[in-house]
Amino acid sequence: MSTVKVNHKARKRAKVTDKVATVLIVTFAMAIVAILLGLLGFILFRGLGHISWSFLTTVPQTMRAGGGIGPQLFNSLFLLFLTMLITVPLGLGAGIYMSEYAKPGKLTNFIRLVVEVLSSFPSIVIGLFGLLLIVNTFNLGFSLLSGALALTIFNLPLMVRITEQAFAGVPKEQKEAGLALGLSKWKIITSIMLPVAIPSLITGTILASGRVFGEAAALLFTAGMSTPPLDFSNWNPLSPRSPINPLRPAETLAVYIWKVNSEGIAPDATQIAAGASAVLVIMVLIFNLLARFLGRTLYRYMTALRRMS
């Protein structure tokens, strides 16, 4: 049996290449970490100094220094809540349809295509669409509700994909066990698969929230660029000064940053932009950590040994 002749030079070269390539890959990967740390560092370094309790709670000032971002922060959170209120049931339903009901075929393919196209749609176009259809034709005006609907369009595909993946991640055996027991499909979906899928659903949803939270282009023309004076003691959702009136206009944090960056004439405009950016990034960071924590806790809760009924 003739053995393969080992070309030692070639082997040596291969090993050197291996080392070089590894170093390169590691360097590039670390470059990403460096970019991230740089970005975070920059944003936080510039902004943290300006963040204080009063900055987070007071109203902005057009001319004078010392304005806050209270209403904007509230608007962002409330808009996020409204958006999720609309998106989650819709996205969940469509995602379940895609993963459990749709038969592979032309229609399913078409829907997937739709979801993909929608999710890579420029958000500015969605904003304009929102202006003409939601704000004008549906007569919802510049309002939280308009903004939430525009963000829904923007967020729905993501939610569908998250749901589809979460359900696809449920072991096939779980479904089979339910079927063999003679349960209806819907019962299996809601009582057996959903609990297993919930951790990844939560994680995905919270990460998606981060994106919604930072969106500006789609909101300029829908939720608007101003906030009426809010009366935080008035919780009647129909009153125009109530913070939770869904038909009032609302400038979000991201929109405000954009506005201050572009048109701000207050003497501390730069610091306000920096502070607000830092707040935005910190919120996204919190969302991330929360997603991770909740996802892990829920996963443990659902599968852990100490689970109570």
Add this chain to the structure above:
Amino acid sequence: MALPFSTEDLSIYYGEYQAVKNISMSFPAQSVTALIGPSGCGKSTFLRSLNRMNDEIAGSRTTGHIWMDGVDLTASSTDVIKLRQRIGMVWQRPNPFFKSIYENIAFGPRYYGTKNRKQLDEIVESSLRKAALWDEVKDRLKESALSLSGGQQQRLCIARALSVTPQILLLDEPASALDPVSTGKVEELISELKDELRIVIVTHNMQQAARVSNYTAYFYLGKLMEHGETDTIFTNPTQQSTQDYIMGRFG
């Protein structure tokens, strides 16, 4: 309760590929029928078709008939969900729900309308007893089913299948992932259960087939090569291929 249960000219296709070829066989009451044959010969496919679980696989198609009590189960008018309540199933890998031990068993009966807590408790206890698991878990019914060992999980799955009082139980290699002790327990369980219901079991272990079954069917390349009393098949097969397989010449 000895309603007839049989297949007639049953074929199953995956797209163009015919995995099961014109199988006609019947499953006598109060007995265990073992399906044996080399990997890929269509045992699981055949078994799954008996409670229409194969419907769930996109692209699969069935022709022929499955008769139960004079009704053709393959008819499109059959209420598969009701059907599956009558024909239970257990797989090779235990698949308990990600729920407590109690919930795993109570889930089915509750769905069928038993809301009364006491009745449920009774069903849970009797199902677990039948699956020879009661003594091991009676103090930890609220714990997650996943905290059980593999063998216990498998018996839990059998208990779960029993909780809705099926008339037929389909088992697909129920012991092949278990340790010797658990295997022994599951085999014992099968022998006991056969007095109450009909059992169809797929196994790779010839000795297991010989030990637990009354009838054996040998499948090869989607065809039913031989079917008869287990003793006859093992001692005196008519086909060379059956003998080769049983003797471990391949597979």
Add this chain to the structure above:
Amino acid sequence: MALPFSTEDLSIYYGEYQAVKNISMSFPAQSVTALIGPSGCGKSTFLRSLNRMNDEIAGSRTTGHIWMDGVDLTASSTDVIKLRQRIGMVWQRPNPFFKSIYENIAFGPRYYGTKNRKQLDEIVESSLRKAALWDEVKDRLKESALSLSGGQQQRLCIARALSVTPQILLLDEPASALDPVSTGKVEELISELKDELRIVIVTHNMQQAARVSNYTAYFYLGKLMEHGETDTIFTNPTQQSTQDYIMGRFG
């Protein structure tokens, strides 16, 4: 070429869990050693450690020694890449590269520095011949390896392992996913190859172990329970557990 090859006190851990426990055994030249034992007893883990493939699994840790030609292969100074060229491996599921048949075989030799097209052609042909595949594929060398049947793919993987002329070949259930005809071919191949190299094979099929191996080692719960000539083990095991397993009482 009869360099000694053995393990000494070899243990393998996955994190805290010890999957293989203090195994010392040797593999005689020009012979086939079969590793048998129930699922999860550590056969694959042990086999993979012999060419340090277990290093690739995060969290695994090895203690003890593997002696080859007087050198300890577990030493950190060992050139694992060179080592693996000398110890080939084939898995249960065929895993051809997503490349042409030719490229699958030429891949290894080319990386050892054989660039010459004629030499490569020769290696491809001889490897495929040894794996008894040449006649079936010689006209379609440029086609994708994935277009072959499962049995052909498995023989291709064996040919690929042979292409770098290893001295030892590790086989992990190489025939368990194959049809009877392919199984026969692979077993034949093993018998032929053992004249040129040492073979270690994991199998679930007792008859297969009996047919192809000269020595058999029975593993149970990570321990080597019994090791000796195949005839002795099968006819006259010293341990009850070995006998139970061989007789198909469990597993």
Add this chain to the structure above:
Amino acid sequence: ACGSNTGTTGSGSTTGTTGEASTGTELSGSVLAVGSTALQPLVDQVAQKFMADSKYANISVQVQGGGSGTGLTQVSEGQANIGNSDVFAEEKLDADKAKELVDHQVAVVAIATVANEAAGVTNLTKQQLIDIFTGKVKNWKDVGGKDQAIVIVNRPSSSGTRATYEKFALGQKVEDLAGSIQEDSSGTVKKLVTETPGAIGYLALSYLDDSLKAIQYDGVDANVENVESGKYPVWAYEHMYTKGEPDAATKALLDYMLTDEVQNSDVKDLGYISISGMQVKRDVDGKITK
């Protein structure tokens, strides 16, 4: 004034119906003002004051940006009660649509030429500016400054600020030159002109501070007195258009805009020029009358 009640049906804008009786005390309703980003801060601030006034407690005012074009479209289509604009409606809309709109001029905004320090100039003539913005002159040394390449920082061609600047500073429209920068917002223009060596741009007076000084136009300083007296020509009205005559609530807001209280404080504070102080008037075609 509120009897006609033309237009203004639409989004978020129920008209001041109870005000029909027009006692002025019982006014209620909501007003939506949309448009120019340049005018937005002023209207926004005045609106807040307006709503804080107990007389108007039942009127809610919304102020949105979106740009002059959006404002004019929205008001013309009845989506908004007021369209804020930096330019005359005739310049953006079709003539027949523009005719339906009623102009309310509420302030004047003056625009000053600004340049980066490295330019080294303090005064530019109209011709020099034309030469610069049309690309005839590419280096500051040709207009009496340092040897430094000129970088043009423009507003986009659709901007009202730019239209005003072109009309009154250059007297002609200019194209976007290759290599010139167009920025949508005054803030960014300011940042870029401050930072980029040799940059030239133009900004409303309100954006000027110590970091950026205005350049004289034909020897005239860009300041409030010169605008009021008509000596400095680069200025424009800020308009608040209504479709037809405004309803009561809208009219109340528009009247409030013109009170001395607003004109002498908010307007000036925010860097606009009070409409009442102007000694000259200008029409759509740019004709000046004393």
Add this chain to the structure above:
Amino acid sequence: MEQSNTTPREARRRAWPMEKHRVEDWIGKIYTSICVVFLIAVIISIVYFVTSKGVATFAVNGVSLKEFFLGTNWNPQADTPSFGALPFITGSFMVTLLAALIASPLSISAALFMTEIVPSFGKRILQPAIELLSGIPSVVYGFIGLSVIVPFLREHVGGQGIGIGAGALVLSIMILPTITSVAADALASLPRGLREASYALGATRWQTIYRVVLPTVMPALLTGIVLGMARAFGEALAVQMVIGNSPHIPTSLLESASTLTSVITLGMGNTAMGSIQNNALWSMALVLMLMTFVFVLIIRLLERRNRL
């Protein structure tokens, strides 16, 4: 209808499960179908709406397709307006390609790092880091671009700082997470046996990656890159802040230029609906939308190849 234990009740008990599961499955099907129909309705209305507005430039205002797609002169406000959108189309493609060129090696390295080199560290540190990157809002990226990247380029590379180069850099950071996560998924889903087979032959890690792993996942990597490009193509605010927005095809990477999105953002608010200037912007939105379709179709093709 509380009856005692009589036959009807027994019958109802037998009948009930059937009824119940039929009803449940009905609810499920209807609910999920409504959601999907909504999804489809949304996309159809967007497509219809953008198309109808975008086509108006040509159908109503009579701008020729040739002028729009091949003309290099964009001057809609002039007395004799011209509507050459080629500079924007070129600009969009330039920033997109450049961004992909910068981001791809970085992203693929990161994915390899996570799956092939140090999975534990990669999973624990790198992946969350990259997810975080995808959560940073585009206004913040624009802000950073304007305050860090532009001044940096101006001082260390030359020119105005603003331009295609700055836009591509900002975009490349923004699409890093997209490409990385697709690539990492593809790598993780490779059959384990492939790598083992290569290692077992004595190949080094790099040989395994370069000769076995990368060729096998190539279609998926390309999918990720195209997905990233689609995102870059549609990004508006961040690019608009740093690219300079000159309506000309630039002669250098450091010269002010425009993209379709930047010109839409700039002009949309300042032009009146229905005017020719406004319609021309919608035509660009239409181009954007069509490009989105093209990107998705390319991804589809790549995925089909991947499945083979």
